[in-house]
Amino acid sequence: MSTSPLPSLPLRPPPIGRWLREDARFDVPASLVVFLVAIPLSLGIAVASGAPVAAGLIAAAVGGIVAGLVGGSVLQVSGPAAGLTVIVAETVASYGWEVTCLITAGAGILQILLGATRVGRLALAISPTVVHGMLAGIGITIVLGQLNVAMGGQSQSSAWGNLTQYATSLASLDLQALVAAASVVAVMVAWPRLPSRVRAVPAALVAIAGVTVVAALVLPQAQRVDLGGSVLSQIGLPPMPDGQWLGIAGAVITVALIASVESLLSAVAVDKLAAQRADAPTPRPSNLDRELLGQGAANSLSGLLGGLPVTGVIVRSATNVASGGRTQMSAILHGAWVVVFSLLLVALVEQIPLAALAGLLIVMGVGLVKPRDIATAQQRGEGWIYGATIAGVLALNLVEGVLIGLTGAVLVLLFRILRVGISARRSGVDADGRDVWVVSVRGTVSFLSTPRLVRALDQVPPGQHVEIDLLVDYLDPATQETLDGWMQRYHAAGGVVEVQASGTMASASEVRSGKPDPVTLRTMLPWDHWQPVDGSARTPTERLAGGIREYHRRGPDVLEQVYDELRDGQSPDALVLSCVDSRVVLNLVTASGPGDLFTVRTMGNLVPDPAGADCSVSAPFDFAVDHLDVPLVAVLGHSGCGAMAAALGDRLHGPIGEWMAHADEAVDAWRSGHPIGRAAAAAGESEADQLSQVNVAVALDRLRAMAGERAGDLTFVGLWFRIDDGSMHLLCDGAFTPLVDAELSQLAPRGRLTGVSAAR
Template structure:
């Protein structure tokens, strides 16, 4: 029954992905200089083989625009049969990487380098395919395509340009109409251009497929070339395909609430798919974000959708190849021009500007366009390393005078000998004979920089001044003073209560003020950039977290989350009154979270030792507290202990949530998930609670059993 239930969603989703994959697979094959059948073979293998083995069930694999430039160069160097052999061996390399459990190692590559590489590839694709769009032929080098573009624009244009412009117009306009946007824009664009070409009997180049596809499969042959050149091509395809697939799998994980991707298994699946595709004469495959996002948006639930989309492509090619031969090549070129330009994401560029990683992105993209892919990636990695080194030796020095007339010098960041000259100048600029507090907020302190501060302190003190050195986080300076610089483990910043902050500084007026000052001095500089981004862009939390008002429960602490992650509602007993009751405050928060913030999860979290649950168990609560607790709707089993009553309360609140129409509709549409948890204060462990109020299940293994 569960298979049939999922098939109701997977079957229509597979048809949507099939319609997206057909024009993209043909266009990518054309841009690669390969037979169009090779692109369709890769799509079939990506769906059936990679889909069946995939570690990311909702990811859809097939020929990808990101490999177009590499494949075109490989075909030019080794021919079609040689390229097929290279693809097959590259798949074996991917399998080896997956078996070696190196799946996550590919994610160590800087995202700025990866996205810069894709942007460069997108520009190369657009520059080549715009010539096809204009009725000409693309050159082998991006620079040559750019050089010849003015002449191509100035020359006479055939019907190809009109058909391409029709396709581009549809691609840009179609998604703006939500009622019809479920039909893939690429499919509509190609159909529209094809219809015009058929009606006008346009004399343009069209798709060409063999009459008997199974008889025209390319048989791989080992290239007649030096081994080092073959090895370079194999490794390049294996690594780029692996990185693109794994990044796509991680991105797809963010689109749904199903099982998370198993990256090593996904790498094995991609390798198997590439080996099979190469043996059949197909293009290399990767996990493709365009098809995968369409799959998730169409409501797919299991890997059956990806597998079925491959089956539909195979059936269509074998039985309906004549329909594909009516498609003008300029329509496919138009699709690729738009796809290529969309690889240059303005949102990503803005992100890298905010994170000061734009140089890495631009250097990588420029290298891919100006030279080749490997050179561009190498230049991007070099730029990323240089940026990292510049940040590692960066520190900030601030001087100010407080209301008591005391000079405050705050040094934060990484303090190495390269920065010691600037620190020395700022310290020596302080007037002599004053009281000075040096506040160190350091990630690292080397001996040269320590000596600069220590020498200045001794000289300043001898001249009649008073110097106090204070540290937070790691005790670098104090360890250096004791001759133990670099020894010992880093000290994690401790979480202090107001009372502890008051004990640290008795001169503060009260504990709250001490905590605020501590935050503004040491924590605010770290979180301010993130908070500024949230203030500018608004909140987009993924989760509504409903929990008790108990002071011992700290939601962001127990979920390891930060600002902008949780939309919280706290009340006595983590109660959600049923919809339509006299108290609408919780209901208002629920509806705002679902309808406005579009949260994907609502969590109800109870805890051990809950006073509200104890009051419900005893039935002794009166007044406002009694009236509030009566809205919980919970009834405890006669034999339940306190923990059982706490979990029963959580389960009841999950049922109460389903009385809200907005919640019920979002759950039924698959846009929202409800979750229940129970936090044990004594052991600091979280347990999952289901709606039947059964035995709570630990979310993770016992820490004592985990291997670090």
């Protein structure tokens, strides 16, 4: 079987001729779906921002066309976003709409400068918990304000103002507005539960269009959207403000930073969504600096034309991905459809009940408060940061709320850096009858931790056997001197001290002498290197027991975090058949961990004939394919294989000879001039290694035959590991080639192995 990797999409819009031939049939339908989603959202966000309704349409058109042409994300769709509604509303209330347009244009220029200086990735340094808390605070603020509109009242500029306005809104309750808003909410909530064919039509479009039609018949008094004339009549350059320059400059920086962070986070999320598509090419990762340039250009033009601020919008972008968009043309066309709609269907827009848009915004606002974000923050111990950010946004304003969250995130970071786990405990008796004491030191060790370390060392009685267990990533000079001095005194008093270290630091003396750390468990070094290098001989039993003790001593995080997720079952990414050779450590050569690989090991990675009675491979194969749904089957051979050397020698007797009979087909194929064997011979491989490579192809053929009709749902990969230099080789086009960075696209175009194996 041969599986070719899907090509990567280009970063720039494709030439029009090639686009018409290859991608237009995907991008045009996707652009129409995104357009249908964008129209009601743009109108609603404009209303929530206190801006002219036409400003939402201008921003949608400019965001789609300009950011699509200039930006660095293939499938992201830009336009007015709910995440900026609060800050825009505050800006409009403080400076007026025309100055807000100037602020938007200024924010765009600042974004262009940020993109040109290549600092786009720095925006991702903001704690995700703070960003999620900011969005949740915005969502709650939107809901509080739009509840007043849904009752026929007016949205206020602050959360507290909206809460105090409820009494007035209830006293003058407009039932027609309430019915319109509630109807939209009901449609939006019920829509995801309908059949998939029905859900193909955007819920927001159905809700707004349906309520508009019904309102024309039974809700004649409901307040309608007022565009204030044609969209073209509202386009114009904003005037220069009179004074308040410091406040305006602060608003420019605020809009630029928040719009940049939201756009970049959205671009990263869209890349992940696009990579998960199984039926479309994987786009190139977003160029974040160029995306900032695109967002800046869109904001500059949107502000100059009288539009809202523009960001990358995850709702529209996710719709674009789900609808099959392939290139930037889907975003650009969506903007073009908005232009056509704004020019030709103004009268239709003005039939939409204002409360219907309030209902849509209420659903959007609730959607910004994600239970998954709350759970993630709590798991990280950052739930209070999430809550503090929300409280700051609600009680003060968006900027101050984010600053409160960032301050909390920095404090947590400092606490984690300074928090060091130090303990001393008695763990047994050594061969000389001494008590064994273990002093554990974990974390980043600075001079601030030295007093705690001294207290722990003082707990150890004199003349005993002490093991100082260092699992640290930094050990400052003060602590090194303290440890050295204590060890010298303890040795002089007749005690024994051993230092076991992992991470990037070893014992104090080794750190100063520049010797490399002999123990680095995190990278799963070969067995001999797992143990401390103390010059003493160890029996195999002692080495095994020492390794187990080392695992339990240094593995609580693994036990707690990894295995807790695997307690209820396994879902491995691949079935890997490899040799029993002790030098082939699967987790090491594949950089995988618990739950990643379902492994089957046989002598010589041989596969018995599927038609025979031996089910030592077929049984685990069937279990992995039928019960665990592994998508990938790999065979891993290696150089210097003793089984392959034995297969070329005299026939062995007993169980080993019976097993080696399974290599006969590979031996016959090699002697008959199998192309893989010829390629290996031309590369100067030994006869045993030639046979080893041929055997991988034969094993793949047998596993493919074992799969039968299921083979079409599986990917088969041939791998070969060279022990003398630790390199991995991929079976591709009838030969094994070294697997290097330039070839990773062949092996993992969408995050999974998808190599090819050559049939004879």
